[in-house]
C-alpha cells in the first residue's frame with residue numbers, strides 16, 4: 001500500500017517539520033477534507049504551535065481612517081461602544097476567538113503578527129490572559145501600536161509581585177524590521193535580483209545595473225563569509241535599526257531582564273556601569289568620572305573583530321552557549337520549529353563552526369570612537385577619545401586639518417575618529433576626494 005498524505009502527516013516528526021510552512025488557510029482547508037484530517041489538524045497541538053498571521057488577508061484592518069474634510073471617521077464607521085483600540089484590533093480578535101472556539105488558541109506558542117494592526121491592549125491581553133499560551137511573539141512594523149502603553153504592559157507583566165509562572169511570554173520581537181520573505185525556510189535562488197537605484201548621471205545601461213547588483217551581492221556575501229553568519233547582529237553591520245530605540249525602551253529591557261527577551265540587548269559598554277557598582281578595575285574610569293551613561297539599547301553591530309587596537313572589548317564579547325542569555329538578541333526570523341529562547345538566539349554559522357563573538361554597543365558609547373564607514377572602532381581601554389566638551393566641532397576640525405596638513409603623525413596617532421570617520425583611512429580618503437573635487 002503506498003503511503004497516503006494522511007499517513008505521512010500522522011508521523012509526528014513529519015508533521016512538526018511541515019506544519020510551520022503551511023499557511024493557516026491551507027491548514028484549515030486540509031481539516032475540511034475529511035474527518036481524519038480534521039482530527040489530525042484540530043487535535044495535534046503541534047499544528048498550531050507556530051502561527052504566522054502576517055500574510056493573512058482577514059487579519060488586516062479593512063480601511064485606514066483618513067480624516068477628510070474634518071469628518072470624524074470614528075463617528076461614521078464605529079459603534080459608539082467601540083474604543084479606538086478595539087476597532088484596530090477587530091480583525092485579529094475575530095481570528096483569535098475563532099481559534100479559541102475550536103480550542104486551538106491555547107496551542108499557539110509562536111505568534112507572528114508583523115505588519116498588522118496590533119494595538120497595545122491586544123498585546124497586553126496576549127501576555128496577561130490565560131486563554132493565550134504565546135511564548136514567542138513578533139510584532140515588528142505593526143500599526144496602531146502605542147509604544148508607551150506597550151512598555152507599561154511589559155513593566156506590569158514582570159513586576160516583582162507577579163504570580164508565579166507568569167508571564168508565559170518569553171520572547172518579544174518588536175525592534176527589528178519584519179522579514180521580507182516570511183518563514184519560507186532556506187533562501188531560494190533569486191529569480192530577478194532587486195534593482196539598485198542608480199543616481200542620475202551614472203550610466204543606467206542594463207549591464208552596468210547588473211554589475212552594480214552583483215557588486216552589492218558579492219559584498220554582502222563577502223561580509224557574511226567573513227562573519228561566518230548571515231545574521232546582521234554578528235556582522236560589522238553598523239546601525240541595526242531604522243529607528244534608534246528610546247531610553248525608555250532601555251529601562252523596560254532592564255526591567256524585563258531574565259524574564260522576557262527581545263530582538264535587542266542593552267549596551268554593556270563600561271560607561272553604563274553605575275559608579276557605585278564599578279568595583280572591577282576594568283570598569284572604573286577615574287580619568288573620566290563625568291562620563292557615566294544611562295542604560296541604552298545597543299543599536300550598532302561591530303562584528304566579532306573587536307577593538308582595532310586590542311581585538312576585544314572591556315565588557316568581553318558575548319558568545320552563544322557561554323554568555324548569559326540576557327547578553328544575546330533574538331535573531332530574525334522567529335524560529336519555526338521551537339518556541340524557545342535558545343532556538344531564537346542561536347546564530348546559524350555558514351560553515352557549521354562554533355558561534356561567532358557578538359560585539360554590540362549603543363550610539364553614546366561609540367561617539368568619537370567608531371568609524372561609520374569601515375566600522376573600525378577603539379574601546380575605552382585603548383583610546384581615551386577627544387575631550388568633546390572643551391572644543392567645538394569646528395575647532396576640532398580645524399585642529400585636525402592643521403595637523404593633517406603638517407602630516408603630524410603624533411596627532412594622527414592621538415585622534416582616531418573624527419566626524420564619524422577613522423582618521424587613518426576613511427577621513428584621509430574623504431579629504432583627498434574633496435581636494436580632488438576642488439582642483440580636478
Ligand SMILES: [Zn+2]
Nearest residue numbers: 307310379382
Ligand atoms: Zn582595545
Ligand SMILES: [Zn+2]
Nearest residue numbers: 267269362365
Ligand atoms: Zn553604550
Ligand SMILES: [Zn+2]
Nearest residue numbers: 371374422426
Ligand atoms: Zn574608517
